[in-house]
Amino acid sequence: MANDDIHDGGCLCGAVRYRAVAGDSRTVTHCHCRMCRKATGGTFVTWVEFPAKDFVCTAGQPKTFRSSDLAERAFCGRCGCQLTFRAVADPAGLAEAIWVALGGMDRPGDIEPTHHIFTDNQLSWLRLDDELPRWPNQLPWLRLEDELPRPTVPEDSSERRRITAGDGVHEGGCLCGSVRYRGVVDDSKTMGHCHCGMCRKTTGATLVSWIHVPTKDFAFTRGEPERFRSSHIAERTFCGTCGCQLTFQFAGDSEGESESLWITLGSTNRPEDFEPVRQIFTDDRLPWLHLVGGLKPWPGQLPWLRSDEGLTRA
Ligand SMILES: [Zn+2]
Ligand SMILES: [Zn+2]
Ligand SMILES: [Zn+2]
Numbered sequence: 001m002a003n004d005d006i007h008d009g010g011c012l013c014g015a016v017r018y019r020a021v022a023g024d025s026r027t028v029t030h031c032h033c034r035m036c037r038k039a040t041g042g043t044f045v046t047w048v049e050f051p052a053k054d055f056v057c058t059a060g061q062p063k064t065f066r067s068s069d070l071a072e073r074a075f076c077g078r079c080g081c082q083l084t085f086r087a088v089a090d091p092a093g094l095a096e097a098i099w100v101a102l103g104g105m106d107r108p109g110d111i112e113p114t115h116h117i118f119t120d121n122q123l124s125w126l127r128l129d130d131e132l133p134r135w136p137n138q139l140p141w142l143r144l145e146d147e148l149p150r151p152t153v154p155e156d157s158s159e160r161r162r163i164t165a166g167d168g169v170h171e172g173g174c175l176c177g178s179v180r181y182r183g184v185v186d187d188s189k190t191m192g193h194c195h196c197g198m199c200r201k202t203t204g205a206t207l208v209s210w211i212h213v214p215t216k217d218f219a220f221t222r223g224e225p226e227r228f229r230s231s232h233i234a235e236r237t238f239c240g241t242c243g244c245q246l247t248f249q250f251a252g253d254s255e256g257e258s259e260s261l262w263i264t265l266g267s268t269n270r271p272e273d274f275e276p277v278r279q280i281f282t283d284d285r286l287p288w289l290h291l292v293g294g295l296k297p298w299p300g301q302l303p304w305l306r307s308d309e310g311l312t313r314a
Contacts, residue, residue: 007048009105010059011081012201012230017059018083020050020100027139028102028111030132030206033118037271038175039065039073040082040101041238041245041264042205043126043193047085047099048111055084055098065176065242075204075243079228080236082204082243094142101204108200109287115139125275127292170211171221172268174244179225181246183263184217185274191262191302192278192295195285202228202236203245207289209265209276210248218247218261250305278302 010017027049036045062074062083074084082101087094102108113132116122120136168187173180191210199208225237225246237247249261265271279285282297 005110007050007100007105007107007111008058009083009100010201011076011079011083011104012198013076013079013081013228015060015078016057016062016076016081016083018055018057018100020048020056020098021054023051023054027115028113029099029115029117029139030113030128031117032120032122032126034121035067035175036118036205037266038173039067039075039242039244040103040203040205041208041266042103042203043123043207043209043265043271045082045204046102046111046113046206048102048105049097049099052086052096052098055100063240063243067175067242073243077226077240079202079230080226080238080240080243080245081202102206103200103204108206113288123271125272125293129290129292130288170263170268170270170273172246172263173222174239174242174246174267176239176242176244177222178241179220179223179239179244179246181218181220181263183213183219186212186214186217190274190277192276192280193291194280195283195289196281197284198230199281202230202238203264203266205266206286207291208245209274210262211265211268211274212260212262215249215259215261218263 005022007020030044030046032044063077064072064074067073070087070089072086072088075082081104083104085099102111116132116134117138119134168184169182170185171182191212193207193209226240228236230236233251235249235251238245244267245264246267247261247263250258265274278296280298280302281300283299
């Protein structure tokens with residue numbers, strides 16, 4: 001990343017915009033930690049370091065979530081996009097830096113990643129073809145562990161649909177634990193990775209992967225998510241407290257809801273169980289993001305699904 005590069009970015013809905021100046025930024029890290037998955041719903045997140053003094057919100061203000069004693073994450077309260085990560089306690093001068101989620105940046109393809117971190121938590125089927133240094137945990141010179149054991153709160157008994165544990169039932173939820181869900185995964189139509197710019201801009205993540213669930217076999221079991229109509233044909237849900245993206249659903253044809261929805265792989269409790277078999281919107285793939293494996297590529301949406309959602313947000 002060149003010095004004094006100016007980087008603009010913001011969330012999908014446009015409520016929050018920012019500008020960051022690269023200065024002497026040193027790291028652009030792909031993070032494979034569980035918390036980043038649960039904060040975004042994404043499959044992995046890339047954090048671009050900027051001097052905190054050179055970062056400013058140019059429109060709106062994000063909501064913040066204190067994800068541990070050490071760290072605060074910021075996201076758009078209207079569409080849920082994760083925007084930044086920063087240290088709040090400052091044992092080692094870390095608050096002088098802010099990390100911006102690459103997925104929210106306007107020109108993510110211009111950014112050159114430098115490291116992988118928390119590869120001990122990397123999904124075993126996620127194989128990325130690059131030669132970047134890999135660290136099993138945090139970068140050793142940062143010594144920042146954003147690990148917070150989440151409180152365990154009992155599930156609601158007031159499910160809208162009763163879905164009981166059994167074959168194919170998967171549970172998931174957001175990082176803060178406010179919203180949880182249960183769904184029966186229909187393996188035959190399990191979907192894959194999506195490279196589209198809208199998925200990046202709603203999650204902040206670098207790669208988003210979707211798992212198909214019949215709508216009738218899905219229920220939120222705790223809390224109610226925020227809903228965001230990301231286009232005239234689709235609605236996405238996310239946690240209003242921590243921002244985690246949870247579901248995508250095409251708008252119903254008439255009054256009813258559509259028969260299918262997709263849950264974010266990063267929000268599921270056992271993401272290892274889902275090995276994506278396809279990648280879609282490969283025309284929008286980031287230039288350095290090479291996934292290894294027999295993933296069938298599609299340049300746009302899967303042809304048997306409805307038309308592209310299209311990135312037309314202001
Ligand atoms: Zn937004
Ligand atoms: Zn992380
Ligand atoms: Zn949450």
